[in-house]
Amino acid sequence: MKTIAKILLTLSLALCGGLSLGAQNQKIDKKNLVIKEWNTDAKSNAKFLDHVTTYNADGQKLEESEYYSDGSIKWRERYEYGPNGKIAKTLVYDGRNKLVNIKKYEYNEFNRRKTAYTYDAKGRLKTIKVFEYLTQNAE
DSSP: OHHHHHHHHHHHHHHTTSSOTTOTTOOOOOTTOEEEEEEEOTTTOOEEEEEEEEEOTTSOEEEEEEEOTTSOEEEEEEEEEOTTSSEEEEEEEETTSOEEEEEEEEEOTTSSEEEEEEEETTSOEEEEEEOOOOOOOOO
16 A cells, blocks of 8 residues: 555646656755655545654655555654664654653664664663675576
C-alpha cells in the first residue's frame, strides 16, 4: 500500500509541475517537506490518512507516523542525527505516545550502518543488529 501511495504522490507532483517524469535521476527536495499518504476504502470510498513523514530544513527525516483508518495513531518514530549527518538515534512511540524503544546506530568508515542497538523504554539493551556489506562480482 505504501508503494502505491508513493507512486500516486509522484504522479500528482508530476501533474502539478513539481517533478519531471522524464528526469530519471531527479530527486524530490525534502527540505521542510511533509508527505501525507492517504488510503481510500474500496467499498465506502472513504478517504483516510495512513502515514505521515516530516523532514526538517536540511532535508533530514524528523518524524514518521502511521495511523489506523479511524484516524488514531498506530505508532510514531522520531529521528535524531549525529555529527556525521546520519541517524544516530530513533525513538519509537506507541499509539498512546508512550516510549516503546530506543534504537542507537554506529557507522563504519564508509558511513554505512555498522551496528544497531535496541533498548527498551527503561534503557535496557534488548537486541544488537550487525550489518554486513558484501559485493558480488557480476560474471
